[in-house]
Ligand SMILES: NC(=O)C1=CN([C@@H]2O[C@H](COP(=O)(O)OP(=O)(O)OC[C@H]3O[C@@H](n4cnc5c(N)ncnc54)[C@H](OP(=O)(O)O)[C@@H]3O)[C@@H](O)[C@H]2O)C=CC1
């Protein structure tokens with residue numbers, strides 16, 4: 001029997017911590033500010049950007065939504081970033097991923113002031129994560145996964161952790177966080193070239209799926225009593241739904257829940273944590289920049 005790890009509830013608790021910190025910053029004369037830049041019209045991105053801006057409003061964080069047309073040039077986008085870098089009202093800058101194909105995302109990330117890079121994607125923050133330097137920003141999704149493990153009381157020290165996926169946004173930083181001193185898991189990172197993925201996963205005490213393939217992880221990949229964190233957010237066609245699709249994770253939830261000791265649902269698992277950790281990072285930036 002497994003315990004559902006309620007990401008919505010943990011995210012709400014993180015947001016309450018944020019509310020207190022916003023008040024404390026304001027008492028010190030600092031109003032934290034987040035800029036969210038969206039290039040193009042990807043409908044999923046519009047949903048996420050909307051909920052980030054809404055959450056800022058709820059907490060009293062100043063937010064600026066910058067929506068740019070698909071045909072925006074690299075040069076124009078870099079100018080927007082440079083202006084935000086120089087703007088003292090803005091402590092955090094997020095450029096929603098993925099941008100249109102003609103944009104060089106890596107160049108845009110490098111153009112961010114690393115002190116305002118609340119996604120934690122700039123090379124300076126990647127290095128700080130590897131160095132375990134707490135002045136850097138930890139990418140929001142893996143930071144949210146770590147918080148979920150903590151709240152669920154999961155023992156990480158000496159645990160076998162398997163991360164499926166090696167992206168710079170989720171898989172790789174997740175692996176670094178799990179192997180960090182004080183967390184002390186033994187980490188295996190699997191990806192599309194891994195042999196015997198099912199066998200690798202069966203060794204996991206903690207299994208993190210960040211792939212982007214609906215319900216890829218099956219019950220017979222999960223060790224009895226393992227903790228399963230499902231990062232995947234996949235839209236699958238579903239004519240019975242008003243929107244015409246439903247959200248599903250990378251894990252076949254029902255069957256895996258039978259074997260896991262704890263598991264995150266989709267929606268309501270890692271997704272809400274990503275937004276909550278973004279707020280936390282924005283407040284960290286406001287505190288550091290003053
Ligand atoms: N909940 C949240 O807040 C967030 C959710 N997501 C979701 O998480 C998922 C992963 O996102 P992201 O990391 O950005 O995705 P990427 O596409 O950047 O990375 C996917 C990773 O999965 C690996 N992979 C692909 N197919 C297989 C396979 N058949 N077997 C094993 N590994 C495979 C890839 O391997 P290789 O490197 O070899 O190509 C790659 O490392 C998506 O569903 C995304 O929507 C993402 C960000 C935030």
Ligand SMILES: Nc1nc(=O)c2c([nH]1)NC[C@@H]1CN(c3ccc(C(=O)N[C@@H](CCC(=O)O)C(=O)O)cc3)C=[N+]21
Nearest residue numbers: 047048094095096097098119233267268269271272274
């Ligand atoms: N620069 C950048 N930073 C990001 O952090 C970033 C990004 N680009 N690009 C896309 C991914 C994805 N992502 C999610 C955020 C919230 C939910 C979320 O709130 N999900 C809800 C459901 C939302 C819905 O109904 O669609 C849930 O899982 O319960 C999901 C996914 C952030 N990302």
